[in-house]
Amino acid sequence: xxxxxxxxxxxxxxxxxxxGWVSESNLPSVGWKKLxxxxxxxxxxxxxxxxxxxxxxxxxxxxxxxxxxxxIEQETEDV
Numbered sequence: 001x002x003x004x005x006x007x008x009x010x011x012x013x014x015x016x017x018x019x020g021w022v023s024e025s026n027l028p029s030v031g032w033k034k035l036x037x038x039x040x041x042x043x044x045x046x047x048x049x050x051x052x053x054x055x056x057x058x059x060x061x062x063x064x065x066x067x068x069x070x071x072i073e074q075e076t077e078d079v
Contacts, residue, residue, distance in 0.1 A: 001040055002040065002041040002071065003040060003041075003071075004041050004053060004069050004071055004072060005038055005069075005070045005072060006036070006038075006039050006053045006062070006068055007035070007064075007068045007069075009032050009035075010022050010032065011029040011032055012029065012035070016033060016035075018035060018055075018058065021060070023060075037055055038072070039056050041053060041069070042054050049065060050064060050065050051064050051065075051069045
């Protein structure tokens with residue numbers, strides 16, 4: 001499992017929480033905002049240059065452009 005931080009424009013409610021297709025809220029959408037969230041890398045498509053990321057909180061799979069995804073540094077144990 002590869003953990004990442006991803007940034008993407010998403011619909012948000014009045015409290016800047018993701019809503020709609022990335023539902024974390026049952027309030028109506030009031031606009032769009034660029035949000036950065038934690039997720040897990042699932043797949044990628046080099047032809048159209050996007051990753052499919054599973055959002056950590058909602059479990060929703062989202063397509064994110066390559067430049068919107070950053071790997072989270074993982075600590076390794078010395079053996």
